[in-house]
Amino acid sequence: MTDAKQKTESVSLPDFGNFGVMLRILLGANLFAFGMALARSAASGGEFWGADPVSQYLDLSIRVQPLLILNILVLALVSGPISRWPLRAAQAAIVCFAAASSALLESFFIVMESDAGPSHLFSNMLLAGIVAGLLLYYFELRARAFSPAVSEARLQALTARIRPHFLFNSLNAVLSLIRTEPERAEMALEALAELFRVMMRDHRELLPLFDEVDLCRQYLELEKLRLGERLTVVWEIPETLPDVKVPQLMMQPLLENAIYYGIEPLSDGGVVRIRLNLKDDEIRIELSNPYAGANQSSKTHMIAQEGNHMAIANIRERLALHYDLEARLETEESPGPDGVGEYRVRIVLPCRS
Amino acid sequence: MNSPSPLSIMIVDDEAPARARLRALLSGIADELPNTVVAEAANGKLALDALDEHAVDVLFVDIRMPKMGGIELARHLLQSEKPPAVIFVTAYDTHAVEAFELNAIDYLVKPVRAQRLLTALQKIRKPAEAPPSEGTAQALAALQEGARAYLSCHERGRMLLIPINEILYLKADLKYVTARTGQREYLLDESLTHLEQEFADRFIRLHRSALVAREAIAGFEKNTNDETDTQWYALLRDVPEKLPVSRRQWPLVKSYAKHLTS
Numbered sequence: 001m002t003d004a005k006q007k008t009e010s011v012s013l014p015d016f017g018n019f020g021v022m023l024r025i026l027l028g029a030n031l032f033a034f035g036m037a038l039a040r041s042a043a044s045g046g047e048f049w050g051a052d053p054v055s056q057y058l059d060l061s062i063r064v065q066p067l068l069i070l071n072i073l074v075l076a077l078v079s080g081p082i083s084r085w086p087l088r089a090a091q092a093a094i095v096c097f098a099a100a101s102s103a104l105l106e107s108f109f110i111v112m113e114s115d116a117g118p119s120h121l122f123s124n125m126l127l128a129g130i131v132a133g134l135l136l137y138y139f140e141l142r143a144r145a146f147s148p149a150v151s152e153a154r155l156q157a158l159t160a161r162i163r164p165h166f167l168f169n170s171l172n173a174v175l176s177l178i179r180t181e182p183e184r185a186e187m188a189l190e191a192l193a194e195l196f197r198v199m200m201r202d203h204r205e206l207l208p209l210f211d212e213v214d215l216c217r218q219y220l221e222l223e224k225l226r227l228g229e230r231l232t233v234v235w236e237i238p239e240t241l242p243d244v245k246v247p248q249l250m251m252q253p254l255l256e257n258a259i260y261y262g263i264e265p266l267s268d269g270g271v272v273r274i275r276l277n278l279k280d281d282e283i284r285i286e287l288s289n290p291y292a293g294a295n296q297s298s299k300t301h302m303i304a305q306e307g308n309h310m311a312i313a314n315i316r317e318r319l320a321l322h323y324d325l326e327a328r329l330e331t332e333e334s335p336g337p338d339g340v341g342e343y344r345v346r347i348v349l350p351c352r353s
Numbered sequence: 354m355n356s357p358s359p360l361s362i363m364i365v366d367d368e369a370p371a372r373a374r375l376r377a378l379l380s381g382i383a384d385e386l387p388n389t390v391v392a393e394a395a396n397g398k399l400a401l402d403a404l405d406e407h408a409v410d411v412l413f414v415d416i417r418m419p420k421m422g423g424i425e426l427a428r429h430l431l432q433s434e435k436p437p438a439v440i441f442v443t444a445y446d447t448h449a450v451e452a453f454e455l456n457a458i459d460y461l462v463k464p465v466r467a468q469r470l471l472t473a474l475q476k477i478r479k480p481a482e483a484p485p486s487e488g489t490a491q492a493l494a495a496l497q498e499g500a501r502a503y504l505s506c507h508e509r510g511r512m513l514l515i516p517i518n519e520i521l522y523l524k525a526d527l528k529y530v531t532a533r534t535g536q537r538e539y540l541l542d543e544s545l546t547h548l549e550q551e552f553a554d555r556f557i558r559l560h561r562s563a564l565v566a567r568e569a570i571a572g573f574e575k576n577t578n579d580e581t582d583t584q585w586y587a588l589l590r591d592v593p594e595k596l597p598v599s600r601r602q603w604p605l606v607k608s609y610a611k612h613l614t615s
Contacts, residue, residue, distance in 0.1 A: 164444070164445035165417075165444050165445045165446075167445075168444035168445050168462070168463050168464065169368065169371070169444045169463060171463075171464050172368075172370070172371055172374060172444065172463040172464040172465075173368065173370040173371065173374075175374050175464050176370040176371065176373045176374035176377070177370065179377065180373075225370065226368050226370060226371075227368065228368075228369050228370075230367075264367075264417065264419065265419050266419055267367070267395065267396055267419035267420050
């Protein structure tokens with residue numbers, strides 16, 4: 001029982017101000033309208049002019065599109081306050097609003113052109129309510145599928161393989177410093193503690209970009225301790241970071257991959273580059289690392305790719321959860337001399353403070 | 354323990370702090386078990402090079418290293434006449450640790466503890482210790498992720514390493530397999546079938562007893578001496594030899610050649 005209750009609580013309304021959500025509403029409702037147009041033309045059996053589904057659909061569109069636009073706009077405006085309502089109450093209110101606004105528009109049409117009978121009013125209200133209900137149901141299912149519990153469990157399963165390797169190697173490196181360089185050892189243990197504090201935190205919330213960058217610096221400091229001259233880190237970021245929030249542990253796992261799959265297999269190491277810039281209300285983050293894919297046997301290459309793809313898919317999923325269609329993650333590989341190519345991951349996020 | 358001479362040790366790890374830590378631990382237990390670290394290496398290839406100059410009783414070997422990892426290093430060592438003892442040192446590798454347990458292969462986990470280190474070395478000191486078995490070789494082969502980077506060959510007590518990407522073809526003659534590079538031939542103690550499986554993406558079979566590197570094929574030639582039988586030969590880059598292609602393999606080789614020219 002408690003389990004089921006918790007599940008309902010963790011699912012919330014979609015963010016109606018999000019472009020992806022708007023697009024889904026628009027597409028979903030139009031798909032429904034087209035379905036109705038098909039059904040109508042089949043029922044009328046092509047007896048009169050409006051019988052083919054396309055003209056039926058256009059006929060419906062005159063009613064459907066203004067209604068949709070009105071609803072999307074109103075939802076976007078009230079999306080903040082309504083998300084704090086209890087889920088079921090908010091869903092019921094949205095269904096009622098869809099039905100009521102449909103009645104309002106229909107009466108407006110009746111006034112404008114007196115040919116439509118009042119019988120349409122009730123059926124239109126019902127249809128608008130049904131479509132709104134179905135769309136809300138779809139969003140709820142989607143939210144459940146992408147619930148943080150699921151992605152966190154996946155994250156856990158995925159990182160379990162890489163993280164112990166890093167932990168034990170780091171501890172080993174710190175141990176080697178204790179006698180000779182106690183101060184560096186102290187700093188390294190502090191960084192390690194900070195890293196683990198972040199990893200054990202609740203990952204559902206967005207955190208300031210500054211914190212994520214700071215975490216990455218601490219992480220790279222530890223790797224530098226271990227790898228020495230093999231690891232060169234180049235930061236190309238603005239002097240003052242924008243005051244925006246990003247998902248936690250978004251960059252760090254990518255850096256971990258860059259080191260595990262990029263730097264470690266190279267005996268001379270290489271450069272990990274982090275570029276970050278702000279453009280048109282978007283944050284662009286680009287990470288690049290050398291990649292010895294070409295001169296390795298295909299099986300080793302495959303194992304590495306598999307591990308890397310899992311991390312990428314995981315972050316992509318988390319971005320989708322936070323931003324829906326407004327965030328992108330792209331990867332690309334370019335060959336280079338001596339079989340050492342370059343691997344790049346690019347993340348584009350909307351700014352949110 | 355009163356040992357006549359200290360154990361000579363080599364530490365193989367790509368991380369300098371890890372080597373330093375192991376060296377510190379070894380000097381810490383030197384009173385109880387005399388030992389000297391005679392060499393250090395950052396990967397398997399460098400370790401094998403260093404073995405030419407130093408006589409080593411025990412190697413501490415990290416598993417994950419660039420160029421040549423610990424597993425491949427141990428496999429090459431196993432083929433030498435008097436293989437030194439190998440103790441794997443790994444940070445975290447449940448898969449490998451399971452296999453080590455199962456096959457009684459010595460290993461330590463990072464961070465290494467002085468007491469464990471001592472126990473491991475004392476075990477090696479015992480003269481009754483059985484030499485590495487065939488089972489060890491098989492277990493290591495199974496642990497290898499992907500194919501080896503080198504093949505090894507022994508000539509007059511020395512180990513020679515042949516980089517896989519320099520081998521033009523592999524040929525089986527009676528008991529031995531020979532590997533041909535641009536410079537010379539090497540005798541290997543390997544089976545052609547195993548080599549074919551391990552390096553399937555690199556070599557293609559020409560006939561029952563020859564594998565050729567795909568990129569070494571320069572072209573094909575038809576032998577017209579015999580009128581009843583047509584025999585195809587593969588021409589190779591860098592070397593004058595022509596290798597016969599068997600009737601059974603010809604369609605496959607031909608399709609590869611088409612792929613090559615297109």
